Amino acid sequence: MPDVMTADEIRPFRIDVSAADLEDLRDRLARTRWPDELPGVGWSYGVSRDFVNEMTELWRTSFDWRKQEAVLNEFPQFTTTVDGTNVHFLHVRSPEPNAMPLILTHGWPGSVAEFLDVIGPLTDPVSNGGDAADAFELVIPSIPGYGFSGPTNDTGWDSARVAKAWDALMKRLGYERYGAHGGDTGALITRELGILKPEGLVGVHMLQIFAFPSGDPEEMARMDDYEKEGMKNLENFEASSGYVKIQQTRPQTLAYGLTDSPAGQLAWNTELFAGFGGEGADHLDRDRFLTHVSIFWFTATAGSSAREYYEDAKTGAGYREVPNETPTGVSVFPYDFISVRAFAERSNNIVHWSQFDRGGHFAASDAPDLLVEDLRTFFRLFR
Secondary structure, X not given: OOOOOOOOOOEEEOOOOOHHHHHHHHHHHHOOOOXXXXXXXXXXXXXXXXXXXXXXXXXXXXXXXXXXXXXXXXXXEEEEEEOOEEEEEEEEOOOOOOOEEEEEEOOOOOOHHHHHHHHHHHHOOHHHOOOHHHOEEEEEEOOOOOHHHOOOOOOOOOHHHHHHHHHHHHHHOOOOOEEEEEOOHHHHHHHHHHHHOOOOEEEEEEOOOOOOOOXXXXXXXXXXXXXXXXXXXXXXXXXXXXXXXXXXXXXXHHHHHHHHOHHHHHHHHHHHHOOXXXXXXXXXXXXXXXXXXXXXXXXXXXXHHHHHHHHHHHHOOOOOOOOEEEEEEEEEOOEOOOOOHHHHOOOEEEEEEEEOOOOEOOHHHHOHHHHHHHHHHHHHHXX
C-alpha cells in the first residue's frame, strides 16, 4: 500500500522550469506590444520605456535562467503544508554545532534569491573571515502566495497569519529557539512574529519599521540629521508608490495583465528595485533582478503575491501599533524610506539600532557585508 502523505510532511524540492516555459517566455518577449511614451518625461510618469526595453531584450537574449536555477538548486530546498497552504523554503545547515536557527523573510517584489549573498557568511562564518560563534542555521521560505510556494488558496493571508505559519514551520523543523529577520513585506511579517512572541523566539531584526510621525513635537525633536534627510525618501515614496494602493485594493484586476505579459511583470517589479525616479537603475544587478522577475513569471504569482497587500490593508497587520515586546534590532540604510527610532520606540522593544552610509531597500543584495555583520552583532545578545 502506498504511503499516505501527512499534512506536516516535509518534501524535497528542486527548481526545474520546463524548456517549453522558457521558449514561451522568449516568444512572448519578442512579441511585446509597446505603449507610447511622451518625449522627455524620463521616469516621471512611471518606469521608463527605455529601461523596460533594455531589460526585456536582456531577458530574452542573454539572461541565463538555467545558470540562476542551478545556483538556487545548490541549496537544499523543501516544501511543506502549513495552515492549509504550500510553503517552499531553503534549509541551509551550518557546519558549526552550536549555530543559531534564523528564519529570513524576503520582500515584494523579491524572492528567496534576495539572500544568496548572505547565506555563506551566515552559515559558515569561519570560511568567510568570521567567528564560529556567530554561525546561523538558515530557513529561507517563500512567502505564501509568492514564487515556489505558489498561490494561496483561501483568503486571510495577511502578515500576522504568515508569522504564525513561520513559527509553526520552525517548530516543525525541530527548532525550540530561533531568531527572525526580514525586509520590506518580510519586515512586516517579522514584526508580527515579534508581536506574536511565540515561545522560543529570542529576537527579531528588520530592515525597516514602518512607523510614521504622530505629530508629537518631542518625537520630531529627537530625530537626528540622518533621519531628517531620510524622511525625504519617505515623502518621495508616499508620493510615488501607486503600486501599493493598487495591490491593496485591486490585486485581481492587476493579475490579468502581469500574468499574461512578461514585459508587464518586469515593469511592475521595477517600481521598487530601480527607484521611482530611476535613480537605482544604473546600479541594479541585472541578473539578480531578472532572477526575481523570472520566479514571479514562471510561478504565475503576480496576483497572489499582491493579495498580501490587500489582506494587510484589511487587518492593519504589519503596520498596527500594538506592542512588540520581543527584543528588536533595526538596520537602517540610506537609500531607503528611513526608519526613525523615535517613531519605532512607541510600540517596539528596540534594543539595537544601526545606521549605515551605503545600501538600500534590499540590503541583503545591496550591502550584504554590512547586513551580515549587523545580524551577527544583534544576535550575539541572545547566544
